[in-house]
Amino acid sequence: MTSDLTWGRPRPERADAARNRQVLLDTARTLLAEGGPGLLTMDLLAERSGLGKGTVFRRFGSRAGIFQALLDDSERDLQREVLSGPPPLGPGAPPADRLLAYGIARIRFLARNQAVARATLDGRQEPGARRPLSAIHIRVLLREAGLTGVDVDVLAVQLTHALDGPMMLQVFGEHAPDDPPPTARLEQGWRYLVERLVGPVGDP
Template identity: 50%
Template structure:
């Protein structure tokens, strides 16, 4: 496997920055491959070479932001990272996700087209994290609960709540209640 060619790298960068702009300025669910191609000044074929659909472009952009949080969850300071009680860690995770959604909700929305929410790699990571917290808290049969606790973080739910006039901190507060209340029962 040869290293990436210079023109290919140049185009990859052009595509990503152009895509970020496009997703930001119009309804992310209606962004088309052509839009990105035009904005990046490349042909559609070039896009398809790397990304099988628009969703994956959005995922690629989102990953940059998500990996930071993922690292913090694994090896950062408490309460996000290890060391704090599970309830606090879950609440902190919720808060961090809300911040992420607030900053990049448009991208997150774009990753949902075609209902591949659960296929995306990041979902597995979040799920594994929540699952381990639930286990640590001693919650019985946490498998089903994990998905259910992740559901309120679905981009469309958050965006809907924001559109209804709820502030990010209100959303965080409700999620925090959920997190703390859960461990009470364990």
């Protein structure tokens, strides 16, 4: 491990770091829009952002790290809606309604960000390391629902994985032209899980 002190230049100001991060994410999104994930390499990102390869490498570590940073950045909007947006996605609705709303929002989020989400899987994957929003939110709602006869912590892990990126990407990937749209199939599937496992849901 290299200590921070051994980096070749002084640690940048926090404001600079935040600005660099935003420049890199914006440039990455531009490259994605221009040519898809295949175009997005560490070298080209450095060149186009004008920020140098060292900065890109220190910020993201690997190519998969760029995609993970893009996905995390986009997920912040979803997180804000869950924490303080209107119900049923935000607080104020019964747990089963909020679970259904969260699943639908997450399915649509992953559908919009499919190429990026797929590219994050190229790197090393730690089980459970990368879905803190789903894992925590689902666990809290299940506890709130007051289910009996089931270990809600295990159920929360099971449901998190049943709603997880790899699961959805598999359904998107196996999609045949004659099938109904995969988001609709996934949303219907999630509704079935919530209604059967947690309880009846009001209007979506």
